[in-house]
Amino acid sequence: MSRESEAEPGAESAPAEALPGALPEALRAELVTFRRDLHMHPELGNQEFRTTAALKARLEEAGLQPRVLATGTGLICDIGEPPAPGRAVRPMLALRADIDALPIPDTKLGVPYRSTVPDRAHACGHDVHTTVVLGAGLVLADLAAKGQLPFPVRLIFQPAEEVLPGGATDAIESGALQGVGRIIAVHCDPRVDAGRIGLRHGPITSACDRLEVSLDGPGGHTARPHLTTDLVTAAAKVATEVPALVSRRADARSGLAVTWGRIESGHACNVIPQHAELSGTVRCLDLDAWRDAPDLVHGAVQEVADLYRAKSEINYIRGVPPVVNDALVTELLRDAMSERRGPHSVEDTEQSLGGEDFSWYLEHVPGAMARLGVRRPGERTVRDLHQGDFDVDETAITAGVELFTAAALLDAMR
Template sequence: MKMIHELIEEVKDEVIGWRRYLHKYPELSFQEEKTAQFVYETLQTFGDLEIIRPTKTSVMARLIGQQPGKVIVLRADMDALPIEEENDFDFVSQSSGVMHACGHDGHTAMLLGAAKILTQVKDQIKGEVRFLFQHAEELPPGGAQELVAAGVLDGVDMIIGTHLMSTLPFGKIGLSYGPMMAGADTFRISVVGKGGHASQPELTIDPIAIGTQIVTNLQHIVSRYCDAQETLVISVTQFHAGSAINVIPSNVRIGGSVRSFNPNLREKIPTYIERIVKGITEAHGATYEYDYQFGYAPTINDEEVTKLLDEAVCEVFGEKSREYIKPIMGSEDFSAYQKVVPGSYIFIGARNGENGIIHPHHHPKFDIDEQALQFGVKLFVHGTLKILN
């Protein structure tokens, strides 16, 4: 019987090939029909898997071990982004305006590699492994909550997810106990005033002057409304007003993003924002419309699951590869699974400055060091066997 390290080495080129194929043919969120079909057909070649399609553009395969035990889910996302790729390698995107600019092609390939290997060592598995290929991570409300509703976590004890990171050098694996990624919410504000000629502002209710006061005062929420030790970001990212240089418009549209970790603080932010908007608009005789949308919740890693993975990382890669990282303000719908079962989300270093792999996620020249794919496969395989056995 072949050893696990031999199986991992054997699948290396295949994993890279899968990643390159997926990179060449990306699909946007909720449109991953060909991607899902490719994953489905590839899984069929492994044997011993019960494969289902929980939603139109997702796939889940179940590997049931020969002995009873826990049930663990390994998750990969599959969707691409609406970005025109600017790379020039052989497997550049063939879909105009669509690109795998966040590493999801690599995530899918790594999980396929892990599924192939674990299927071959089925006799060593106590319990059940579910390989979950998720659609639509990039576009709220996201695919994770759809899959939870479809029952993919029924009977599950824990879930593991990974992300290839361009901010972390190849050879490093990033772990975090507790908060890992922030919750991400959005707001939209419309200030309704009274337009008029720029030469007669006294006859108007100037929504631009009012809107700029709102933007300025929103920053007081972070600096004066909450504990200085809390992590909170409120960014105004849109301000639309006017169409002519000599006209004061009748309304202004403001939009922005809120990032936080503390669930209690997160619930208060909509009220804080509206209090400021209401006070300023009333003071100047204007009215307003306000919409606040809660997006992905914070990704908070379970202590016990993370500890087991921490041990697996040290055993397989050595302590020098492990890196404890600070929580980041990006967001992930992996949090939808963590609301239901304990889970841990891990970063795999994919940056290589010597090879020019330096561009951030969502950049038109984003790429990964493909050596990192083997790290992901190893982590999935050894982490699974450690937890289940």
């Protein structure tokens, strides 16, 4: 698809330059170039050294003072002057981007910015998220220099979103939320047209944990299963009965679900093995149910394993809780987008079953995530995240910058 539409979908008829904090045409072109450079040089979680250096250099060029996180990748950058002595300190609004890529090959054809790194691709849109926050930061820095930014704003460029339990925890430990009162983010959505965003009050993503189960017992000949722990049968029962037990012991509205991705045991058709392994994921729509999930899953696995005389070892790996959008911050995003592009540029979105470590910030401060439309209007090709051919309509960058700058200015008035 064409990666940069000729017109901004959903844009108002009034010139964009007439609006406070408008995105200059020269900066639009620069941001597209910046995004393409990131796309050509994807870096995995906690390895984003080139990306961090590029961001740092551009922010310093704008007269800002970014601080690299203690982990060595990712950075924080404050824009605007703190209150004068004697004036009350107002908590900042933070704009967050994730900067890491995925360990999959880029399979796009016919574009000049295809990944140059084998088996690495920005197939989740983090290059767009990063460029949007950078662009908003540059616009806000210009406003601050003119004395038109009432309160400071923080940019957070976070590494390792794709690595459980997520780089957000490292960013928080590095002080990303010190002095922050609200936080906003976007996530690319290939089901929404560029120039539009999707919003939802309450949960907008799901919790996602990892589950690994080992079963052990004395094996033996398949002619005498009664003298053994029949681990293949035990593993099969764990695989089928644990999801059923969990679904019946949790509130059905929570969407708590165990799904297996791997089951392995044995090497010969006439030998009952001594070891079996299963691994999968635990997903949940509800925050309270997610907090109770480990005990519930442990109990179900143990119950089934004991029934078949198998010794079980359970490794429950916490991933991320659901992203639960705060109502007031969600309305801030709605009002900001409506101001820039009209009410028709905002649509309701559904809760997804994907996980996002933006949720860790929301354990500390209220915030909201919007789904940033990246589909070219009128395109019928169905694209999805985490696929090697994932790409975006680059006019989405302008829409994201406008959303964030308008949100920062509106927040200052509330």
